[in-house]
Amino acid sequence: MLTYNKISIPLLKPFRTSFGTQLTRDAIILSYREGENRSFAEAVTDEAPLYGYEDNFTVIHVIKNHLASFFSPDLEPYKFNEKISGIRGHNMAKGAMEMLLWDINAKREGKALHEFLGKSKGYADVGISIGMSSLEEELKMVGESLKAGYKRIKVKIERGYDVELLSAIRKNYGDIPLSADANQGYSRNDMKTLKKIDQFNLLYLEQPLSLEDLNGHSILRKEMKTPICLDESIDSLRSATNAIESGAVDVINIKPGRVGGLQNSLDIMEIAKENGIKVWIGGMLETGIGRSFNISLASNSLVTMPGDTSPNSRYFRKDITRETFDMKNGTIVPMKGPGIGVTLDYEFLNSVEVEGGKILD
Numbered sequence: 506m507l508t509y510n511k512i513s514i515p516l517l518k519p520f521r522t523s524f525g526t527q528l529t530r531d532a533i534i535l536s537y538r539e540g541e542n543r544s545f546a547e548a549v550t551d552e553a554p555l556y557g558y559e560d561n562f563t564v565i566h567v568i569k570n571h572l573a574s575f576f577s578p579d580l581e582p583y584k585f586n587e588k589i590s591g592i593r594g595h596n597m598a599k600g601a602m603e604m605l606l607w608d609i610n611a612k613r614e615g616k617a618l619h620e621f622l623g624k625s626k627g628y629a630d631v632g633i634s635i636g637m638s639s640l641e642e643e644l645k646m647v648g649e650s651l652k653a654g655y656k657r658i659k660v661k662i663e664r665g666y667d668v669e670l671l672s673a674i675r676k677n678y679g680d681i682p683l684s685a686d687a688n689q690g691y692s693r694n695d696m697k698t699l700k701k702i703d704q705f706n707l708l709y710l711e712q713p714l715s716l717e718d719l720n721g722h723s724i725l726r727k728e729m730k731t732p733i734c735l736d737e738s739i740d741s742l743r744s745a746t747n748a749i750e751s752g753a754v755d756v757i758n759i760k761p762g763r764v765g766g767l768q769n770s771l772d773i774m775e776i777a778k779e780n781g782i783k784v785w786i787g788g789m790l791e792t793g794i795g796r797s798f799n800i801s802l803a804s805n806s807l808v809t810m811p812g813d814t815s816p817n818s819r820y821f822r823k824d825i826t827r828e829t830f831d832m833k834n835g836t837i838v839p840m841k842g843p844g845i846g847v848t849l850d851y852e853f854l855n856s857v858e859v860e861g862g863k864i865l866d
């Protein structure tokens with residue numbers, strides 16, 4: 506039986522980006538039950554379409570009305586992708602369904618997901634994505650994160666809160682591995698400000714312009730020394746190919762939940778490698794379920810930079826999974842499995858459930 510739960514769990518701290526402030530993680534969790542066995546997946550959407558065009562409501566709608574009829578637990582993920590290829594867009598909904606099949610398939614083989622995916626190093630290199638707050642608070646967070654062992658610090662920037670922040674971080678902490686994520690907060694009219702960011706020697710500048718403005722990113726890439734990383738713009742293998750071919754990108758932030766799942770993520774990693782593009786695995790404040798998928802993928806040897814996959818405890822006082830991830834020396838070891846290797850705390854899940862129901866018998 507295939508079911509979904511929509512949950513809302515409080516974040517330990519508000520997470521502010523250029524597109525808004527998140528106080529809770531509102532997630533759609535998919536569960537598939539076969540006898541005693543349970544498999545899970547998580548959609549990366551939120552309540553409102555601020556990051557991309559999909560939201561929790563469209564995900565439930567698309568899964569129920571368009572994807573579920575193609576689902577069979579006996580399908581390999583790539584076969585499912587072939588079957589749904591006529592349905593346009595909605596890669597966050599597709600990604601949740603596709604990842605569910607990876608968990609089902611890995612569990613049937615009795616393998617941990619990271620092993621089932623192949624090429625696992627056995628650990629993921631971890632960076633932190635720090636939400637916006639006061640300059641003082643952020644400087645403190647950067648210091649604590651370095652002490653905790655994070656291998657890369659990423660801060661969020663927006664118009665009017667960029668140069669001053671980055672300059673203060675460099676002044677206080679020197680030549681640390683630093684990047685900045687604008688979440689589409691700038692436009693082509695901001696070239697002057699964006700070029701000022703070159704002085705900070707960032708590892709990369711993430712998604713400065715609108716997700717639709719691939720040409721703008723190509724122009725910016727010629728104007729700036731700082732490598733350009735794309736996040737929101739890359740929602741499929743096709744958009745990754747387009748971005749690479751049009752010279753719009755140096756680094757890709759791969760979120761399997763955004764690009765339609767793990768198969769597309771692996772395919773993007775391959776074309777990135779062929780073209781000398783660096784990749785890392787991002788996050789969307791996932792619960793332990795989405796986090797386990799991300800960390801399993803992030804341990805793949807084709808991933809070339811630390812990702813946004815902090816331990817659960819950084820986001821939530823309590824998570825819906827009983828198992829949690831710990832970071833040691835800036836690395837996290839993926840779950841031992843089978844599959845994503847996490848179980849649900851149903852008592853807690855019920856207490857944070859907003860709605861739920863059956864999708865397929």
Ligand code: OSB
Nearest residue numbers: 556634736787788789790791813
């Ligand atoms: O742009 O990477 C992003 C969170 C929500 C939406 C978009 C983004 C983020 C993050 C947080 O940066 C990454 C994480 O810690 O999960």
Ligand code: MG
Nearest residue numbers: 686711712736
């Ligand atoms: Mg981003």
